[in-house]
Amino acid sequence: MSAFRSPFLTEFAARGHFHQCTNQDGLDALLSKERVAGYIGFDCTAPSLHIGNLTQIMRLRLLQKGGQKPIVVVGGGTTKIGDPSGKDESRQLLTDAQIEANKVRHMEIYRRFLKFGDGPTDAIMVDNAEWLDKLQYVPFLRDIGRHFTINRMVAMDSVKLRLEREQPLTFLEFNYMIFQAYDFAELYRRYGCRLQMGGSDQWGNIVSGIDLARRTDNVELFGLTSPLITTSSGAKMGKSVSGAVWLSADMLSPYDYWQYWRNVEDADVGRFLRIFTDLPLDEIARLEALKGAEMNDAKKVLANEATALCHGRAEAERAAETSRQTFEGGGLSADLPTVEIPKDEIVNGLGVLGAFTRAGLTSSNGDARRQIAGGGLRVNDEAVTDEKLLLRAEYLREGVIKLSLGKKKHVLLKPV
RNA sequence: GGGGGAGUGUCCCGAGUGGCAAAGGGGGCGGAUUGUAAAUCCGCUGGCUUACGCCUUCGUAGGUUCGAGUCCUACCUCCCCCA
Numbered sequence A: 001m002s003a004f005r006s007p008f009l010t011e012f013a014a015r016g017h018f019h020q021c022t023n024q025d026g027l028d029a030l031l032s033k034e035r036v037a038g039y040i041g042f043d044c045t046a047p048s049l050h051i052g053n054l055t056q057i058m059r060l061r062l063l064q065k066g067g068q069k070p071i072v073v074v075g076g077g078t079t080k081i082g083d084p085s086g087k088d089e090s091r092q093l094l095t096d097a098q099i100e101a102n103k104v105r106h107m108e109i110y111r112r113f114l115k116f117g118d119g120p121t122d123a124i125m126v127d128n129a130e131w132l133d134k135l136q137y138v139p140f141l142r143d144i145g146r147h148f149t150i151n152r153m154v155a156m157d158s159v160k161l162r163l164e165r166e167q168p169l170t171f172l173e174f175n176y177m178i179f180q181a182y183d184f185a186e187l188y189r190r191y192g193c194r195l196q197m198g199g200s201d202q203w204g205n206i207v208s209g210i211d212l213a214r215r216t217d218n219v220e221l222f223g224l225t226s227p228l229i230t231t232s233s234g235a236k237m238g239k240s241v242s243g244a245v246w247l248s249a250d251m252l253s254p255y256d257y258w259q260y261w262r263n264v265e266d267a268d269v270g271r272f273l274r275i276f277t278d279l280p281l282d283e284i285a286r287l288e289a290l291k292g293a294e295m296n297d298a299k300k301v302l303a304n305e306a307t308a309l310c311h312g313r314a315e316a317e318r319a320a321e322t323s324r325q326t327f328e329g330g331g332l333s334a335d336l337p338t339v340e341i342p343k344d345e346i347v348n349g350l351g352v353l354g355a356f357t358r359a360g361l362t363s364s365n366g367d368a369r370r371q372i373a374g375g376g377l378r379v380n381d382e383a384v385t386d387e388k389l390l391l392r393a394e395y396l397r398e399g400v401i402k403l404s405l406g407k408k409k410h411v412l413l414k415p416v
Numbered sequence B: 001g002g003g004g005g006a007g008u009g010u011c012c013c014g015a016g017u018g019g020c021a022a023a024g025g026g027g028g029c030g031g032a033u034u035g036u037a038a039a040u041c042c043g044c045u046g047g048c049u050u051a052c053g054c055c056u057u058c059g060u061a062g063g064u065u066c067g068a069g070u071c072c073u074a075c076c077u078c079c080c081c082c083a
Helices: A007-014 A024-033 A051-065 A096-113 A137-143 A150-155 A157-164 A176-191 A200-217 A254-262 A266-276 A281-288 A292-311 A313-328 A343-348 A352-358 A365-373
Strands: A037-043 A069-075 A124-127 A195-199 A222-226 A338-341 A377-379 A401-405 A409-415
Touching: A007 A024, A007 A051, A024 A222, A037 A051, A037 A176, A051 A069, A051 A096, A051 A195, A051 A222, A051 A266, A069 A096, A069 A176, A096 A124, A096 A292, A124 A176, A150 A157, A157 A176, A157 A200, A176 A200, A195 A200, A200 A222, A254 A292, A254 A313, A266 A281, A266 A292, A281 A292, A292 A313, A338 A343, A338 A352, A343 A409, A352 A365, A352 A377, A352 A401, A365 A377
Parallel strands: A037 A069, A037 A195, A069 A124, A195 A222, A338 A409
Antiparallel strands: A377 A401, A401 A409
């Protein structure tokens, strides 16, 4: 990878985002010469975005920091098709209402990471349903479809892999790349957008758009992809205590979000600091070089910075403090997740099994029983050995009972 | 339209002579060890139950049988070959 002249590409590469570029020198020259609008598309398949999407958002953020103009394309239209890239099975089709609801929630998230407005480097957000919904089949086939050969489409990884693995690919999904290609060309016409970024799995779709625009508008557009971010142990990143690592506080609390970053593997700390925070590279290099237990300090910085970007500095500090009290103070933090129960139940004595299940720590009484057998449950930090234990008022500490599953999952039971 | 094959524990893959709560993986969770890390080792991984035990599960619906994941019939879905 040669040195870049443009600040954006330099930073982009230095932070580990660079995978492939359709015309590296051409793009670098263009970025150095004029302000470039670049986009990334996001489909609205889930009610929140997760950290997989965050890697993309951070790339747009870098684009903005580099003095260029980011465009967020929300896939109100393409979500109706479903991207087959990298998947073995079709995603279940969402209703228009679900897509719309998801879209509104996503837009709120983009605003936290990017500055929107009318200024030259302010981000803008557009919905590809604006043009895709209006397309008419026959005119579209004649104008756009004639630029695509089945031969090439079938050779695309997104299609080829599905066929090779003998998994069905519907005609609907087969069309996805055409729509994404059309998006790029349309964004060029509407906003002069010259650049599309995306994960490495988007290469084929991006190149299709570049080809299309060259044929229809005789212009060179650019594609820039990033490596798929995995954990050092090879897993696709993004699993937290409660499933995916969501960016919406109502789907994953700032505390759990903070904990996710606090718990990344040692080997990932430097890489993640570069991708998911704005810290200067020399500072990251210093943190990354920490040895042994000191690595925990680097992880705290990662957690603080990443959480502050997503949920605000105040929430990050709160999560850090809750974590400090819980893990380092050995004490009780009132900020842990709390489940309320009727006061009577404590007065009468509440069975431990039910209590853990109510708190959401175990999935059933049987599960709770098994966890007790395995030594995994604690009440007020003391291991539960008797599954018939009744929780009564004398277990209250500062008005709550602390239930724990393993070392990391804690819930406060609060009588009301 | 004709012929052949397949759907198994609600995370996934996958074995399964009529006696099966159903082999084995992966993943996940817990324990030990650690640094809230990795690696390693151990345990758990359908529901209810103090317990004997009871209930629910193998694409769907029926049937044969003391007894069905396993045999029969119909239907659904998917894959392959022929037209």
